[in-house]
């Protein structure tokens with residue numbers, strides 16, 4: 409498409425957008441009486457309408473039923489987490505038995521690593537992408553120490569080629585095959601939080617399996633951003649948060665995928681708790697753990713209902729729209745942002761270097777951009793003008809036009825604000 413950096417053009421794209429009505433389903437922070445230009449859905453998604461009412465309903469049921477709410481609440485708390493199986497499975501391309509909502513992201517990553525990082529003999533190494541989210545790296549290092557290993561000996565961070573900003577697929581696959589029998593685990597972000605690079609998860613999984621390694625993904629920046637087919641790709645495990653693209657509020661419940669191959673294997677070690685125990689016999693309160701033959705057996709505690717309420721509202725929207733329709737809009741919206749940034753660069757002479765790959769199949773909606781000559785004050789300057797973006801040191805802004813609620817006009821207006829700032 410021949411894009412134009414022009415209000416009428418942006419509005420014409422919004423007019424043609426089949427998903428445009430979803431914007432009305434979200435609550436926007438205000439600036440000078442208008443909605444802000446919100447580009448940080450990759451950090452904390454906006455609140456879907458209906459969340460407050462859903463909280464009030466749950467409070468009412470608690471008030472009305474006390475402990476009996478476990479069974480008598482309109483959405484009984486005893487089985488509350490089961491309400492998410494269908495929606496979460498659809499979202500990540502899994503069977504319902506392969507997903508469970510529980511805890512939060514880093515906790516879940518550590519729990520999964522307890523099962524899936526089992527160094528033995530010379531097979532001890534963990535391969536991950538350059539600059540993973542630090543929490544993941546801390547988890548890898550602590551798991552190595554848990555096994556009495558020195559993280560420096562087993563953690564392998566795969567760097568891009570000299571002079572390049574992101575990883576090439578062939579280099580990832582080569583690194584896996586070269587590590588071969590030394591490789592215990594490959595654990596990448598589905599989309600890297602810093603660069604916005606979307607990794608070829610199917611090929612990475614295949615390559616890991618070819619050398620006898622396990623493959624898992626942190627999908628914090630992928631779930632709700634790009635279509636996923638975890639079961640078909642034969643991924644071993646994955647985890648994600650729900651407060652970014654999944655709009656479920658700060659610190660909301662995390663999601664877990666365990667391939668049915670592993671979930672049905674009762675001999676596979678998992679940390680145990682009563683919520684992972686066979687539901688038929690759970691209340692016999694016996695001493696021996698009998699794992700449910702699904703991903704649920706990784707959940708240890710009863711469902712944190714109040715931490716899941718918003719996710720139910722949000723997941724309903726995702727089930728309605730579907731990831732393929734979202735991705736279709738997302739590709740166009742991010743391509744437009746890419747174009748607008750180029751226009752701003754040409755008009756103002758300000759150097760803006762996109763870190764995120766140009767190839768749409770290697771990115772989600774986020775673009776990460778190096779802004780030469782500016783520091784984090786740029787974010788405050790933008791905020792004063794009603795634009796919300798985020799900053800990563802030393803000089804990177806991350807911009808995420810989210811197809812559920814951002815418009816082409818938002819992108820155009822962002823471009824105009826940047827043009828004004830850089831022209832000063």
Ligand SMILES: Cc1ncc(COP(=O)(O)O)c(C=O)c1O
Nearest residue numbers: 512513514515541543601628649
């Ligand atoms: C890729 C990634 N992993 C892990 C985390 C940590 O998440 P949590 O605080 O929910 O454990 C984040 C948070 O933004 C993240 O982006």
